[in-house]
Amino acid sequence: MSISQVIFIITLIITVGVFLFSIYRLAQFFKLTKKYPIGNWGKRISLVLKIALGQTKIFRFPFAGFLHAIVFWGFLVIIFGSIEMVIDGVFGIHKSLKVLGVFYDIIMGFGDIFAFLIAIAILIFIARRISHKVKRFDGQEMTPKAHKDAFLALSLIFLLMFSLLGMNSMEAILNPENSYPVSNLIAHILPICPCKAEGLYTFFWWTHIELIFIFANILPYSKHFHIFMSIPNVFLSRIEPLGKLNTMESITKELQLMMNPETAYEPQENTEPVRFGIKDCEDVTWKTYMDSLTCTQCGRCTSVCPAAQTGRKLSPRKLMMDLRARMNEKAPYLIKNKNYSDGKSYLNDYISLEELWACTLCNACAQECPVNIYHPQIIIDLRRYLVLEEGKAQGGLQAIFANIENNGAPWQYSPTERLNWINE
Amino acid sequence: MTEKSFQVPIMSEIYAQGHKPEYLYWVGCAGAYDFRYKKVARAFAKILNYAQIDFAVLGHEESCTGDPARRAGNEMLFQMQALQNIQLFKQYEVKKILTTCPHCYNTLKNEYPDLGSTCEVIHYTEFLNNLMQKGIIPTIKANNNTTTYHDPCYLGRANKIYDAPRNILKNMGYSINEMKRNKSFALCCGAGGAQFFKESEPGTKEICTLRAEQALETNTKNIVTACPFCITMLTDGLKNLNKEEEVQVKDIAEIVAENLSL
Ligand code: SF4
Ligand code: SF4
Numbered sequence: 001m002s003i004s005q006v007i008f009i010i011t012l013i014i015t016v017g018v019f020l021f022s023i024y025r026l027a028q029f030f031k032l033t034k035k036y037p038i039g040n041w042g043k044r045i046s047l048v049l050k051i052a053l054g055q056t057k058i059f060r061f062p063f064a065g066f067l068h069a070i071v072f073w074g075f076l077v078i079i080f081g082s083i084e085m086v087i088d089g090v091f092g093i094h095k096s097l098k099v100l101g102v103f104y105d106i107i108m109g110f111g112d113i114f115a116f117l118i119a120i121a122i123l124i125f126i127a128r129r130i131s132h133k134v135k136r137f138d139g140q141e142m143t144p145k146a147h148k149d150a151f152l153a154l155s156l157i158f159l160l161m162f163s164l165l166g167m168n169s170m171e172a173i174l175n176p177e178n179s180y181p182v183s184n185l186i187a188h189i190l191p192i193c194p195c196k197a198e199g200l201y202t203f204f205w206w207t208h209i210e211l212i213f214i215f216a217n218i219l220p221y222s223k224h225f226h227i228f229m230s231i232p233n234v235f236l237s238r239i240e241p242l243g244k245l246n247t248m249e250s251i252t253k254e255l256q257l258m259m260n261p262e263t264a265y266e267p268q269e270n271t272e273p274v275r276f277g278i279k280d281c282e283d284v285t286w287k288t289y290m291d292s293l294t295c296t297q298c299g300r301c302t303s304v305c306p307a308a309q310t311g312r313k314l315s316p317r318k319l320m321m322d323l324r325a326r327m328n329e330k331a332p333y334l335i336k337n338k339n340y341s342d343g344k345s346y347l348n349d350y351i352s353l354e355e356l357w358a359c360t361l362c363n364a365c366a367q368e369c370p371v372n373i374y375h376p377q378i379i380i381d382l383r384r385y386l387v388l389e390e391g392k393a394q395g396g397l398q399a400i401f402a403n404i405e406n407n408g409a410p411w412q413y414s415p416t417e418r419l420n421w422i423n424e
Numbered sequence: 425m426t427e428k429s430f431q432v433p434i435m436s437e438i439y440a441q442g443h444k445p446e447y448l449y450w451v452g453c454a455g456a457y458d459f460r461y462k463k464v465a466r467a468f469a470k471i472l473n474y475a476q477i478d479f480a481v482l483g484h485e486e487s488c489t490g491d492p493a494r495r496a497g498n499e500m501l502f503q504m505q506a507l508q509n510i511q512l513f514k515q516y517e518v519k520k521i522l523t524t525c526p527h528c529y530n531t532l533k534n535e536y537p538d539l540g541s542t543c544e545v546i547h548y549t550e551f552l553n554n555l556m557q558k559g560i561i562p563t564i565k566a567n568n569n570t571t572t573y574h575d576p577c578y579l580g581r582a583n584k585i586y587d588a589p590r591n592i593l594k595n596m597g598y599s600i601n602e603m604k605r606n607k608s609f610a611l612c613c614g615a616g617g618a619q620f621f622k623e624s625e626p627g628t629k630e631i632c633t634l635r636a637e638q639a640l641e642t643n644t645k646n647i648v649t650a651c652p653f654c655i656t657m658l659t660d661g662l663k664n665l666n667k668e669e670e671v672q673v674k675d676i677a678e679i680v681a682e683n684l685s686l
Pocket of ligand 2: 299
């Protein structure tokens with residue numbers, strides 16, 4: 001075994017180890033969350049084909065959508081080459097997958113073109129962020145940290161593509177029989193003698209693969225975690241109409257008890273007291289938490305939100321970013337002690353009542369989200385907590401509840417007047 | 425102008441006579457009590473008469489679907505309303521429900537099944553569009569009116585009904601100048617999620633004003649929509665812009681009834 005093989009295997013083990021630790025940590029967080037049943041597996045495949053692979057929702061913002069689609073499709077192709085590099089590195093071979101023949105050449109050729117296109121797209125993304133022209137990248141939740149996160153990931157992707165093209169160009173110099181359309185051109189332009197190309201190839205090879213390793217381990221702590229999460233998130237996302245809210249079964253059970261008191265004497269399966277709605281991060285379902293991990297902070301949701309557009313203190317993106325932050329803050333302690341409390345909560349300390357009550361549940365956010373996040377779930381669950389647990393509803397709403405209960409309408413009219421519309 | 429008379433059968437009465445109507449027309453609280461929207465309920469009932477549809481209403485037995493309660497977080501109240509209404513549907517062996525209000529439509533269609541309802545729920549825009557396709561309601565082609573159509577969130581995004589209302593307008597001879605934000609991109613009127621029933625949070629502008637501005641950008645003289653809350657909100661928005669004299673807000677049912685001279 002060569003020395004470079006040994007070094008490679010060691011870095012690979014470190015990479016996978018750290019990555020698994022991050023995933024394990026998140027899995028522990030998931031264990032704190034509530035159940036959420038998923039069914040209808042067949043439909044979900046078409047959802048993934050359309051929204052994830054087809055990038056249909058991304059295209060709703062055509063310019064950025066087009067650039068993003070290139071990056072996404074490019075990644076799918078380039079990943080093939082990355083897998084080859086890992087095999088090569090472990091076994092000390094050169095271009096191990098070449099045995100696949102024409103298919104290999106085609107994939108590698110496309111990977112080369114995509115590397116170039118992605119590099120350009122990333123440069124445009126960076127320029128766009130610097131020139132500060134994109135309103136949706138700003139907002140109260142977009143802290144300097146969030147912006148740095150974006151720049152770091154974009155720079156890393158650019159370097160990844162740069163090193164990949166460098167690697168391919170050196171290969172093109174060394175081996176004229178290659179299948180790299182772009183790198184071949186670069187090789188022709190660059191005045192590099194084949195004697196130096198070999199060393200440079202090795203340099204780019206190591207740079208590229210190590211950047212991949214670093215990138216993969218930054219992802220779980222960055223908004224770019226969506227690179228891993230978005231396809232599963234789309235697969236697991238809601239398939240019901242956007243307008244349908246979930247039914248709280250615990251309430252249905254309670255009502256059934258009220259209506260048929262004799263069943264009250266039957267033993268109850270679930271005796272643990274359940275909290276209605278969401279107050280803090282551990283009250284959310286695993287799916288809602290997954291939404292928050294998947295959020296790319298693209299701000300499309302907030303940019304179409306009627307409340308945000310009219311200067312109200314509500315940003316659907318903030319719901320996601322805050323949930324993720326709150327979980328990071330509290331979960332490590334909760335894992336050790338189930339009853340841990342720091343006196344804070346997601347509701348109030350992160351999401352204010354003003355934000356919560358400003359939502360019109362218009363579903364524009366959920367419609368727009370490219371990774372199919374369903375924001376109204378958080379809104380409605382926070383409201384449920386307030387109303388059902390604390391008996392608090394914003395101003396006029398208590399009166400509406402009373403009217404519905406007493407008169408069967410949100411207005412104060414008697415049911416006997418229900419037919420007056422006919423004769424007026 | 426005196427309105428033409430029309431018949432609205434009451435479920436309890438005709439059921440007692442042994443007749444089970446094909447459709448239950450779910451009037452909704454707005455149809456029953458909202459000053460402006462009562463006119464829409466009347467228009468729709470007249471169209472049902474005209475098309476000789478076998479229907480009935482629940483009258484004083486109808487009770488709020490619970491939609492505003494649910495969206496304001498009061499799941500308990502919502503479920504109580506729902507169970508009570510579903511019981512009524514079962515009692516009268518209701519199979520098909522017609523609604524005008526998109527919020528009632530969404531709740532009855534998407535949310536009641538979780539609590540045991542098995543009724544088919546049809547929105548009046550789809551229903552009327554169908555009647556036009558079958559020739560039961562005549563279409564009017566010679567007309568030079570233009571309008572703009574505001575997609576109610578609970579009809580559009582929530583339930584993907586975008587084409588039926590537009591087809592009806594076209595069948596009534598209108599050409600539609602779309603707003604910049606239309607169909608799934610449409611901006612909310614600001615009433616959903618129980619906002620209609622509470623003070624709005626502080627902001628730089630009312631949502632309804634912003635939407636009315638977007639409608640005015642199309643240079644329209646009338647805005648058509650298909651939701652009781654949208655009508656009120658857009659009218660308010662126009663008032664905020666001092667345009668309520670020049671521009672009208674109408675419901676699809678009113679347009680159809682007018683064109684049939686009902
Ligand atoms: S549902 Fe609420 S948060 Fe989402 S866009 Fe509409 S108002 Fe904004
Ligand atoms: S929730 Fe969706 S639309 Fe909103 S910022 Fe996150 S990824 Fe973008």
